[in-house]
Amino acid sequence: xxxxxxxPALPAGxxxxxxxxxxxxxWWDVWDQFRxxxxxxxxxxxxLGITLFCLIGPWLWGLDPAKLDIRNKDLRPIINxxxxxxxxxxxxxxxxxxxxxxxxxxxMQGGRISLAVGWTAMILAILIGTFVGxxxxxxxxxxxxxxxxxxxxxxxxxLPLLLVMMLLFRxxxxxxxxxxxxxxxxxxxxxxxxxxxxxARIVRGDVLALKEREYVLAARSIGTPSRRVITRHLLPNxxxxxxxxxTLGLATAIITESAISFLGLGFPxxxxxxxxLLADAVPRMVSFPERVVWPGLAISLTVLAVxxxxxxxxxxxxxxxxxx
Amino acid sequence: MMLDDNSxxxxxxxxxxxxxxxxGLFRRQTGAVKAVDGVSFDIQRGETLGLVGESGxxxxxxxxxxxxxxxxxxxxxxxxxxxxxxxxxSDLRAMxxxxxxxxxxxxxSLNPRMTVEAIIREPLDEHTSMSRDEKAAKVAELMDxxxxxxxxxxxxxxxxxxxxxxxxxxxxxxALNPKFIVCDxxxxxxxxxxxxxxxxxxxxLQEQFGLTYLFISHDLSMVRHIANRIAVxxxxxxxxxxxxxxxxxxxxxxxxxxxxxxxxEPDPSKAQTRQRVVLQGDVPSPANPPQGCNFCTRxxxxxxxxxxxxxxxxxxxxxxxxxxxxxxxxxxxxxKAEAHANQQGS
Numbered sequence: 001x002x003x004x005x006x007x008p009a010l011p012a013g014x015x016x017x018x019x020x021x022x023x024x025x026x027w028w029d030v031w032d033q034f035r036x037x038x039x040x041x042x043x044x045x046x047x048l049g050i051t052l053f054c055l056i057g058p059w060l061w062g063l064d065p066a067k068l069d070i071r072n073k074d075l076r077p078i079i080n081x082x083x084x085x086x087x088x089x090x091x092x093x094x095x096x097x098x099x100x101x102x103x104x105x106x107x108m109q110g111g112r113i114s115l116a117v118g119w120t121a122m123i124l125a126i127l128i129g130t131f132v133g134x135x136x137x138x139x140x141x142x143x144x145x146x147x148x149x150x151x152x153x154x155x156x157x158x159l160p161l162l163l164v165m166m167l168l169f170r171x172x173x174x175x176x177x178x179x180x181x182x183x184x185x186x187x188x189x190x191x192x193x194x195x196x197x198x199x200a201r202i203v204r205g206d207v208l209a210l211k212e213r214e215y216v217l218a219a220r221s222i223g224t225p226s227r228r229v230i231t232r233h234l235l236p237n238x239x240x241x242x243x244x245x246x247t248l249g250l251a252t253a254i255i256t257e258s259a260i261s262f263l264g265l266g267f268p269x270x271x272x273x274x275x276x277l278l279a280d281a282v283p284r285m286v287s288f289p290e291r292v293v294w295p296g297l298a299i300s301l302t303v304l305a306v307x308x309x310x311x312x313x314x315x316x317x318x319x320x321x322x323x324x
Numbered sequence: 325m326m327l328d329d330n331s332x333x334x335x336x337x338x339x340x341x342x343x344x345x346x347x348g349l350f351r352r353q354t355g356a357v358k359a360v361d362g363v364s365f366d367i368q369r370g371e372t373l374g375l376v377g378e379s380g381x382x383x384x385x386x387x388x389x390x391x392x393x394x395x396x397x398x399x400x401x402x403x404x405x406x407x408x409x410x411x412x413x414s415d416l417r418a419m420x421x422x423x424x425x426x427x428x429x430x431x432x433s434l435n436p437r438m439t440v441e442a443i444i445r446e447p448l449d450e451h452t453s454m455s456r457d458e459k460a461a462k463v464a465e466l467m468d469x470x471x472x473x474x475x476x477x478x479x480x481x482x483x484x485x486x487x488x489x490x491x492x493x494x495x496x497x498x499a500l501n502p503k504f505i506v507c508d509x510x511x512x513x514x515x516x517x518x519x520x521x522x523x524x525x526x527x528x529l530q531e532q533f534g535l536t537y538l539f540i541s542h543d544l545s546m547v548r549h550i551a552n553r554i555a556v557x558x559x560x561x562x563x564x565x566x567x568x569x570x571x572x573x574x575x576x577x578x579x580x581x582x583x584x585x586x587x588x589e590p591d592p593s594k595a596q597t598r599q600r601v602v603l604q605g606d607v608p609s610p611a612n613p614p615q616g617c618n619f620c621t622r623x624x625x626x627x628x629x630x631x632x633x634x635x636x637x638x639x640x641x642x643x644x645x646x647x648x649x650x651x652x653x654x655x656x657x658x659x660k661a662e663a664h665a666n667q668q669g670s
Contacts, residue, residue, distance in 0.1 A: 215435040228450075
């Protein structure tokens with residue numbers, strides 16, 4: 001690629017025409033770049049796997065996670081058969097808990113809840129955070145108000161707030177949406193509105209810097225209205241920090257949900273989530289370490305997978321890294 | 325709004341752009357940076373007005389204020405017969421296609437996440453109701469006009485050289501068939517061979533589309549090449565405005581003389597004999613300009629009156645404007661003589 005020296009204003013006189021690039025959807029380039037990131041691919045495969053495991057698993061496995069089977073209580077995972085453990089059964093490959101409930105079925109059922117809570121709360125938090133951050137960064141007049149609001153939320157202690165929310169809204173929501181659905185909405189909203197502040201601050205900082213860039217001035221000189229300056233020029237360029245806080249947000253949401261469940265404020269006691277499985281298993285962790293390991297592994301691997309996917313997506317969406 | 329062709333396309337009168345300074349505990353306004361402080365000029369249709377001056381004198385601010393990218397402090401801006409100095413930004417949107425801008429840094433003025441096609445198409449998206457195909461055809465046409473290979477439409481700005489990026493910026497400015505383009509140091513970030521290409525491209529486009537330019541630069545030789553008339557700015561004010569030939573041959577204002585004497589002379593024999601006017605000191609802060617003439621702190625021909633009274637910007641010869649007490653009638657002959665003597669001595 002060289003600048004042409006001879007009479008640049010003449011049309012279409014390029015002596016070495018480049019073969020026209022075939023009109024390929026740009027998302028294929030994004031996918032190609034994403035595929036080249038090994039961690040992101042591994043993360044994506046794992047995340048798809050665990051999502052399918054949780055969604056289709058209970059249907060295939062068929063065991064009710066809440067069914068008590070006292071005779072088969074405290075079974076060890078099937079892998080223990082390798083070193084000659086007696087109390088194992090192929091009927092319960094992950095083992096059973098102290099009431100004889102199948103741990104695999106519980107992990108599947110718990111994963112459904114934890115993933116749903118994690119994703120929904122994260123998306124809610126990112127939406128609020130990005131909205132507040134962009135508005136605060138772009139409109140100086142609203143900056144003070146919105147950032148003080150952010151500080152206010154940061155200063156709120158999360159658990160007492162959730163406790164009050166539970167007390168105030170649990171019964172009306174349960175009445176309106178049913179016991180599980182009501183608690184789900186409550187927890188998602190609770191986590192969502194208490195974890196958007198970091199995103200808002202990061203996005204505001206980036207928008208403050210980006211809006212002084214010349215291409216934003218260029219857009220204004222074209223006459224692009226503010227809302228389209230934001231969607232066309234600012235949002236794509238703050239995508240990286242948003243992506244990072246989204247991946248972290250998913251992890252935080254899953255963990256916060258476990259903390260709430262642990263405190264007994266979350267879902268009903270017979271309703272498994274990864275966090276609650278973990279919490280239930282802690283007292284007998286020394287005798288039955290696998291009961292902590294299964295949900296713990298599921299939480300940390302999911303979070304890791306999402307982090308890698310976020311990393312890969314961020315690279316894939318950046319044309320400079322994509323090398324186009 | 326058809327006006328006869330003799331009327332100037334752009335009429336600037338007493339343009340002021342002050343940026344407030346807030347300080348203290350209560351963030352009260354304690355002063356203002358007078359980036360542009362009372363600038364007046366006309367630009368005729370099809371003409372190129374060069375705007376020169378040293379760094380920080382308010383050239384770029386002036387260019388942006390003319391396009392109303394800022395909310396100006398005062399004065400009047402009339403483009404194509406329409407007064408826009410107080411128009412709200414939303415009402416200005418309809419005027420935007422008439423006036424466009426080419427930016428200094430071609431790297432920073434292109435969104436790294438948009439393809440070249442999307443960048444050039446943005447004005448079309450905003451102001452026309454063309455179909456997708458029509459827009460693509462128009463973009464390809466514009467890329468031809470600025471000498472970019474249309475096969476590169478799907479690439480991103482970082483894949484282009486500085487000169488090519490500036491062409492993308494120019495294509496974007498041309499997309500809406502503007503009448504008036506502010507070129508804000510379009511060549512300052514380019515190397516010399518590319519500078520010539522871009523300037524030639526701008527000249528060709530001017531001929532082709534009948535454009536009017538406000539060409540902001542600190543490169544005096546380039547301005548001499550492209551501009552018909554030249555305005556010299558110092559500390560937020562135009563000190564001299566004259567057609568190209570007379571300005572370079574007989575600069576009137578002491579600042580213009582100093583500026584021109586800093587241009588390297590290619591002929592070695594002439595270079596040896598010529599006298600350089602080297603200015604002492606620094607440019608005063610535009611937040612706290614000196615009393616009287618802005619240039620009085622550094623002027624080699626300074627007189628007493630300069631420190632008291634701000635000179636008026638007046639026409640001294642047909643088409644030549646200058647703001648200097650040396651050319652004002654009330655300056656006494658003795659003072660003038662004294663000043664000349666001082667200048668010779670320095």
